[in-house]
Amino acid sequence: MRATVLLVLLSLLFEATLARHVDWVPCPHSVSPSPTGKKPVITLAPQFQINIECNILQKNTSFDIIEYVDEINNKAAVFTTSSYHSVSQFYNYEKYEIFTVINGTCTTKDMRANGSYGFIGYTPGKSGGHVMSVKDLLMFGEEYNDTYVGPATVRGIPVDHWTTCVHAPAFNITVTMDYYFNRPEYKTSSGDVVPVRLAINGTSPNTRDPSGKLQPGSHEFRHNYEFIYYKPGAVDPTIFQTPKGVVCPGRINIKSLPNITDQFTLDGETVHQSSKSVDMIKEFYDFSAKMFRFDRKLKHSTRRWNRNMTAKYGAANLKFIHDYNAGLEYVIDKEKGNCTIHPIPLLAWDGEQMPDHHHLRMKHSYEMWEGQMFNNLNTSYEGQRMIRDIPADVWVTSFPSRWNKSHYVTSEVYFTPANWTYTVENNENETxxxxxxxxxxxxxxxxxxxxxxxFEFYNGHPDEDSFDISSCYDQPKQKQGMVFRVVGNYLDLVYEKKRPLLKAVKNAIAKTANISSIRVHDIFF
Incomplete structure (x- = not known):
């Protein structure tokens, strides 16, 4: 309940010209206090959800609000539904930002700017803003000259009635606010004393007409806010995050994307909602070797690309090896060993066309599977979402599609947080x-x-065997064997260094023969 009064009082009532820094002062009013002289104690939770029916009586209109406030963690979100649209607002007080989302489109505003304070105000601080305190949000307390009127009944509920009056001399606005809280003997669903109704009445100068001309005179307003549901306590933190796939241009990125090295292996499970299908994929990536491989199981797939690949190669369990040293793609049937060799397609998703539109360069890892996140000013940290029960850190961005520049691609990437460990190959732990x-x-x-x-993400060089194309050169005329001798002590030179030595010998032979290293295989000592 902490945020509601000024939500309606400033944002909905007095136009954008009345910023949050209006100076309000108590004004005298003629309401007599309760003859008992006893004021009920009103305690409101610092964390809550509240649903409000907002009735703007002088305009014959209503709208609904769901509001979440977490004063402890300095967060707030407001969801408004009216007859003409739905609006979601998310507050980043540390950076004085408000994110407003309408129909999937987000705008970013500085809440310190005139007219940009949103529904819930802030208190400035040395290291950022903070959601307003309860007394300032409600204008409810002795400094606002509140008066306990006595018991009453609202919607059949026994309530305690409070009233207060405030005035803004700079704008000649006077507001009377009547608060109604259930009496303690009336048991609510939360078991607490909760707000039931807020009635706001007053006078305000007329605002500008559609042409922007300031209208003379003043008008009266009457608002009733019915608090339909109130739940005190901790709020799900994901409520305060912008929705999945929504990019807010101009948003301050508060956490940098983790670095991705230029060598990795992974297993992936790709879920396609439109075709209601799931594909499995393996990836082996080594930028220093200029090699990329991905494996696809295409059997019974409903996706067009998969069906096309199955028809073209006559197989459903394929591995695709891209050798950027030679510019060749090897498509290998993993079950039968059949192999097809041709140039790497110009639209290969791991390649980037050169300016001549006839050649490709190999993409760096961050360019490939994270789209353009690392090079995009729109990339921003969203917060954490649960992925497979992991509270993953999430970044989002958008960029023009490489196939159609008039269409945009929205991309999100999820990482384990720094306080989680991930066991990878050789039982190593990574974060x-x-x-x-x-x-x-x-x-x-x-x-x-x-x-x-x-799954199974390993941040290191793939094994040499990952790019094995020996089945593509299985005819005797396609092979050339060789034997050579190196003089030295086997135990000193080879025994504990066999793997790096094999790689060095392979690269040396490839360089001497002026061929790609993956065409050198079956080396043994």
């Missing part, structure tokens, strides 16, 4: 590991989206 990505192409009925769970 801040990617666990999922999400992408959406286009909008409306023409949109397409997929979500990929990431």
């Amino acid at each position: 801040i590991v990617p666990v999922a990505t999400w992408m959406k192409f286009g909008s409306g009925n023409k949109s397409y989206e997929f979500f990929m769970n990431i």
Whole structure:
């Protein structure tokens, strides 16, 4: 309940010209206090959810508000529904930001700017703002000359009635506010004394007409706010985050994206909502070797790309190896060993076309599976969401589609938080590991989206065997064997260094023969 009065009092009542820094002073009123002289004690929770029916009587209109406030963690969110649209607002007090989302489109405003304070005000501080305290939000307390009137009945509920009057001399606005809280003997669903109604009556100068001309004179207003549901206590922290896939241009990025190295392996599970299908994928990426491989199981798939690949290669369990040293793609049937070799497609998602539109360069890891997050000013940290019961850190961005510049791609990436460990290959523990990505192409009925769970992520060079293409050169005329001898002590030179030595010998032979290293295989000592 802490945020509601000025929500209506300033944001909905007096136009954008009356910023949150209006100086309000108590004004005298003629209401007689309760003859008993006893004031009930009103205690309101610092964390709560409240649902309000807002009746603007002088305009014959109503709208609904669901409001969440967490004064302890300095967060707030407001969801408004009216006859013409729905609006969601999210407050980042540390950076004085308000994110307003309407129909999936977000705008970012500085709440310190005139007219941008939103529904819930702030208190400035040395290291950022803070959600307003209860007394300032409610204008309820001795400094506002509140008066306990006595018992009453509202909507059949026995209540205690309070009233107060405030005046803004700079704008010639006078407001009387009547508060109604249930009496303690009336048991609410929360078991607490909760707000039941707030009635606001007053006078205000006329505002500007549609042409922007200031209208002379003043007008009276009458508002009744019915508090339908009130739940004190901790609020789900995801309530205070902007929705999935919503990018807020101009948002301050409060946490940098983790670095992704240029070598990794992973297993992925890709969920396609539109086709109601799930694909499995493996990826092996090594930028220093200029190699990329991905494996797809395409059997019974309903997706067009998968059906096309199955028809083209006559197989459903394929691995695709892209050798950027030679510019070749190897498509290998993992069950039968059949192999097809051709140039890497110009639209390969791991490649970027050169200016001549005939050649490709290999993308860095961050360019490939995170879209353009690292190079995009729109990339921003959203907060945490639960992914497979992991409270993952989430970043979001948007950028033009590479296939159609008039369409935008929205992308999110999810990482384990720094206080979680992730056990990877060789039982090593890592932190801040990617666990999922999400992408959406286009909008409306023409949109397409997929979500990929990431498993077994290993932040290191793939094994040499990961890029094995020996089945593509299985005919005797396609092979050339060689034997050479190196003089030295096997135990000193080879025994504990066999893996790096094999890689060094392989690269040396490839360089001498002027071929790609993946065409050198079956080296043994």
